[in-house]
Amino acid sequence: MEYLDKAVYITECDDYNIDNIRVKLNQAFTALGLNSQYFKDKNVLIKANLVMAKKPEYAATTHPAFVRAIADIVYQYEAASLTVADSPGGPFNHVTLSSVYNTCGLNDIAGDRIKLNADFTYSPVRTNGFRLKSFNVINAFLKADIVIDLCKLKTHALTGMTCSIKNLFGIIPGVEKVEMHSNFTTKEDFSEMLVDLAEYAVSTKPIIAICDAVLSHEGNGPTHGIPKKTGLILMSKSLFSLDVVAEHIMKMDGEVLFLNYAAERGLTKRNYEDIDIIGMDSVPTFDFVRSDASKSMIIKYPKLLGGRIAKLLETRPKINRKKCIGCGKCASSCPKHTIVIKKNKQKRIAKINPKNCIKCYCCQELCPIGAVDVKQSLIVKILR
Numbered sequence: 001m002e003y004l005d006k007a008v009y010i011t012e013c014d015d016y017n018i019d020n021i022r023v024k025l026n027q028a029f030t031a032l033g034l035n036s037q038y039f040k041d042k043n044v045l046i047k048a049n050l051v052m053a054k055k056p057e058y059a060a061t062t063h064p065a066f067v068r069a070i071a072d073i074v075y076q077y078e079a080a081s082l083t084v085a086d087s088p089g090g091p092f093n094h095v096t097l098s099s100v101y102n103t104c105g106l107n108d109i110a111g112d113r114i115k116l117n118a119d120f121t122y123s124p125v126r127t128n129g130f131r132l133k134s135f136n137v138i139n140a141f142l143k144a145d146i147v148i149d150l151c152k153l154k155t156h157a158l159t160g161m162t163c164s165i166k167n168l169f170g171i172i173p174g175v176e177k178v179e180m181h182s183n184f185t186t187k188e189d190f191s192e193m194l195v196d197l198a199e200y201a202v203s204t205k206p207i208i209a210i211c212d213a214v215l216s217h218e219g220n221g222p223t224h225g226i227p228k229k230t231g232l233i234l235m236s237k238s239l240f241s242l243d244v245v246a247e248h249i250m251k252m253d254g255e256v257l258f259l260n261y262a263a264e265r266g267l268t269k270r271n272y273e274d275i276d277i278i279g280m281d282s283v284p285t286f287d288f289v290r291s292d293a294s295k296s297m298i299i300k301y302p303k304l305l306g307g308r309i310a311k312l313l314e315t316r317p318k319i320n321r322k323k324c325i326g327c328g329k330c331a332s333s334c335p336k337h338t339i340v341i342k343k344n345k346q347k348r349i350a351k352i353n354p355k356n357c358i359k360c361y362c363c364q365e366l367c368p369i370g371a372v373d374v375k376q377s378l379i380v381k382i383l384r
């Protein structure tokens, strides 16, 4: 049935009990017509969200219980293999990934049935994207027959929301993602690039989106916000439809720019009401605290404000000098090389040169201890 290709299945799920998740996911796979015919003898890749080494309870990374449940299901459908892969921030190599797999709890479930990707090679690809023409993609993605885009529901400093489309940014190897931020410095360009990437990805193989919104993430996402109980699982054969529904669940309807671009290209309906929902009679919604960076009024009223006034309202990253430990991870993830590590009273501390900053918030995302705050402009503070 063709409508199943764009439908979104939603179900409630209260916790990370593996048996519950397996039952719920089994129902979702069945409802979407995903079975042995689909998976038999196929090499399946879970494109996880392993943005940084964080424990599952922070709700910023893929929960191991989902990986276990998906493994049970795809092997029941006679898949040939299952591998988990992502290219987090920082270098795409054994050292980075060992730490990530370990902290994210994936080492505990790895074995013959669940392989953790150890292939750190990548290959160039070409596309006819609006912004993206040629780029590198990790070979783990290229080699898979079927990809399960296993994302979290989270707020995001730059794009407002991260779900299945943004999760695919991790098929670009390591520090090349920094280059992408450097090449696509505005929110508009970066969002258009994300749609190029997703459109490329879905043109190469079947990609099934599964969103773990059992515990979502609000505030300073995608890594330094706080867990938010939403008790849901979403699943779809269309990343684009799933993200539109996810945007509605977060009460962000119309705010996520990359979904505007996806709709303009005919990849999705823009309004969640035009998308077929199965599994639940109505779509639950929640008040998500936005990230500090996206609270700037320029995002809310972009057309009413001229460029100069908008500049005065912009937020910018600010190092929390008390917390900073001078590790330098922000400096190495900054696409504009505008962060230096200085010695200050026997303490190493990061310093941002605001002149070159493009407000991508990679520094905030990748700081291991949450020492990058967001500074609101004085005008925004007064107007609030």
Ligand code: SF4
Pocket (backbone or CB within 6 Å): 319, 323, 324, 325, 326, 327, 328, 329, 330, 331, 341, 349, 350, 366, 367, 368, 369, 370, 371, 372
């Ligand atoms: S701000 Fe964070 S990432 Fe940057 S040096 Fe300080 S602790 Fe490290």
Ligand code: SF4
Pocket (backbone or CB within 6 Å): 317, 333, 334, 335, 336, 337, 338, 339, 352, 356, 357, 358, 359, 360, 361, 362, 363, 364
């Ligand atoms: S300082 Fe932070 S927000 Fe500014 S360009 Fe560098 S990484 Fe991006």
